[in-house]
Amino acid sequence: MSGDYISYSETNYFSNLILDYLNQKKEVTPFYNRFPSAENFEAQIAEKRSFFETSGNDVRKTLVEVLKRQYSGINSSEATQKNIDLLALDNTFTITTGHQLNLFTGPLYFLYKIVSAVNLAKELQEKYPGNNFVPVYWMATEDHDFEEISFFNLHGKKFNWNPPASDYDGGAVGELPTEGLQDILDLFSAETGNSQNAKQLQDWFEKAYLEHDNLADATRYLANRLFEKYGLVILDANNRELKKFFVPYMKEELLEKSSFQKVTPTAEALEKAGYDIQVNPREINLFYMEKGLRERIIEKDGKYFVHDQNISWSKEELLDLLNNESEKFSPNVLLRPLYQEVILPNLCYIGGGGELAYWLELKDYFDRSKVPFPILLLRNSVLLQTxxxxxxxxxxxxxxxxxxxxxxxxxxxxxxxxxxxxxxxxxxxxxxxxxxxxxxxxxxxxxxxxxxxxxxxxxxxxxxxxxxxxxxxxxxxxxxxxxxxxxxxxxxxxxxxxxxxxxHHNFSEFYLEYGEDLIPMLIENLKPLELKFDILSV
Incomplete structure (x- = not known):
């Protein structure tokens, strides 16, 4: 196998905002904390350690307990179990990436995100041996846009999941029952054939989606099987115990519209600098969530409502619900990053260009919330060719x-x-x-x-x-x-x-050809801090 690369600017696929960020243009520097270089992690470690010294012990303890329960139903590797235990220690930090619960991982870059996290954790472990670094995949289980995740592409064909109507329609996709997927497996098996690699893919699909009751558990199983040897820790943060640590921030959001107050001027500043805005903040960036429902919360004349629903509260009723049933509150795309950084001892978030674009709107909001803003790293991008x-x-x-x-x-x-x-x-x-x-x-x-x-x-x-x-x-x-x-x-x-x-392509297209060598090949060749677009010939 051989490798080459070009700059991101030469691909013509990345926005001016991301290109200027990678080139450390002065126009973008107000919108982030530290640039992703190995040397800058020393200060990031110190800042995050200081933040977690105040409330971090309780958070770490709860995080480990929640993860152990979430992993209780699957066979995890020794490396993953060790990393979960390490999260209890105050010198352990995470490198996090996140992704939707796409059917059978969805687009190929799902692999690249996690490989970037795994490799960066490994690189930091070598540079800062007095600390521990754990790669984390944050499952976006609270998303409710089913259309975005309900398919994958293979050999130019679209494999689309059309589940029967259920009580979860319109709610958090992580709770969606894995019904109607036997038909997809049958089509997938017919398309992939009878080779050893094809049978492995079919086995993963069957065990993930036909032997697990909901999409969150199925995705955890599959991601674990793909990356367990590298110690990947997979987190579903749609959890009452974890959300308790986020209650003070959600309360401020409801009463003071805190994210709107800080993100709006930042978005305007980005626009004034000539960049497109990725996400426009709402006045309240929280959803109300229950079985089959995830809808935004609206405040009007001192009363709170759920959009398009016959649900309302007084301010006192809403705060009482928040304190006692925090799991019914779900952060949207602008609040989720803060939630992540409150419950994880995280140093770096790894995402695609669109993700980093909305993270760059959040620096002032993080400062107001007194939460360290993580280093932002563009995930590895790859073109695979024969x-x-x-x-x-x-x-x-x-x-x-x-x-x-x-x-x-x-x-x-x-x-x-x-x-x-x-x-x-x-x-x-x-x-x-x-x-x-x-x-x-x-x-x-x-x-x-x-x-x-x-x-x-x-x-x-x-x-x-x-x-x-x-x-x-x-x-x-x-x-x-x-x-x-x-x-x-x-x-x-x-x-x-x-x-x-x-x-576009699903990883199965390349697994059929390269089998168990595919992920090790990516692990060996992708260097997250080199900030280049890789072209691998295999």
Whole structure:
């Protein structure tokens, strides 16, 4: 196997905000605490240790107890059990990534997120041996957008889960019963065949989804089987005992709209700096949650309501419910990061570009809440290609950055390059503009009313040259049809539906080929702090 890389900017798939963050542009520095370098973790460790010294002992004890209960139904590795026990110690810290409960892990980058966390924990363990570092996968069990997680793609086919109606429709997806998945397994088995790797995938699917009652337990089983040898700890934070530690922050949110007060100016500042806003805060960024229901809480004239529901409270009733049944309150996308950092001794959050974009809105809110803001790290991104595909790219004379161009841009560039005639009329256009400049000067001296006519003629003739250039290019494409076809075919293989492979393919597509070598190969080659887009030829 061989590896190469390009910069994130060369991929043309990442926002200006993320690129400027990676380049440590001064416009972005107000929106984060520390940049992700190995040296900066020393100060982050000290800050997080100080925060946990006040209330951390109770949090750590409860966290370990909750995790042991959540793992009681599955066979976890010695490495994972050890890491759970280590979380009770005040010199243990976490490296966290999170993801939705996508069916059969969903897109390929699910693996890359966790590999990034595993590898960063390992790297920090070597650099700071006096501490312990535990990789954590935070399951987004409280999300309620079922449509986003109900499918995965394999061999160009979409495997879609359509469960029977249940009492959990519209509620937290982690509680969704795993009904209706035998049909998916049957289709999946027919598609993957009878190879040893296929049978392993089918066994994982069956044990995860047919032998567990809900989506949270099924996802925990599957993620554990994939990463248990690396000591990954999987947390479902939809837990009453853990949410008790978050009650003071939720109370402030309900009474003072604290996140709205701090995130709104930050979002405006980001927008003023020229960046797109990922998430706009609501006045209250909490949901009310019960069986089959997760809806936002609204305050009006001193009373509190659940959106689109016949549920309401006075302020006193709501605070009493919060104190006694904290599990009925669910943080949204802007409050979840704070909840995570309150209950975990966390140093770093690893996410995709969209995730980091909304984290960058939260720095001032964390400061107000007196909670350390974690280091933000862009997860590893990877393009996996076969040696044969890489050889085809080289024979076509396509550089790695060119491979990431839009298809029409790449084809036009390569057709111009390999054509035996020059289809670039830039010189002719420049010459034409120069000729018309002389005509402008003549009209200026004789009759200025002719300036408009001269301009119209210039535009017409330039347009004619452009059309001629396009027609010649089109003719050359026909003449070089075989070359164009091979370029198009290669890009279609590596960029499904014109997008990044990691956002479309499921890991099973590559496990069928590489089996148990797939994850160790990623562990060996991905370096999270190097901040580059990897291209691996396997």
């Amino acid at each position: 040696q044969k595909q890489d050889l085809k790219r080289q024979k076509l004379g396509i550089s790695l950055p060119e491979l990431f161009l839009k298809p029409h841009e790449l084809i036009n560039r390569k057709v111009r390059k390999i054509s035996n005639i020059d289809i670039d009329f830039s010189i002719q256009k420049d010459h034409l503009v120069q000729q018309f400049q002389e005509m402008y000067e003549l009209a200026e001296k004789t009759d200025k009313s002719f300036l408009g006519a001269v301009k119209a003629q210039e535009v017409k003739q330039l347009k004619g040259l452009e059309n001629l250039e396009k027609r010649l290019l089109k003719a050359q494409k026909r003449k070089l049809e075989d070359e164009v076809s091979r370029i198009t075919s290669l890009q279609a293989e590596l960029f499904p539906n014109g997008g990044l492979q990691e956002r």
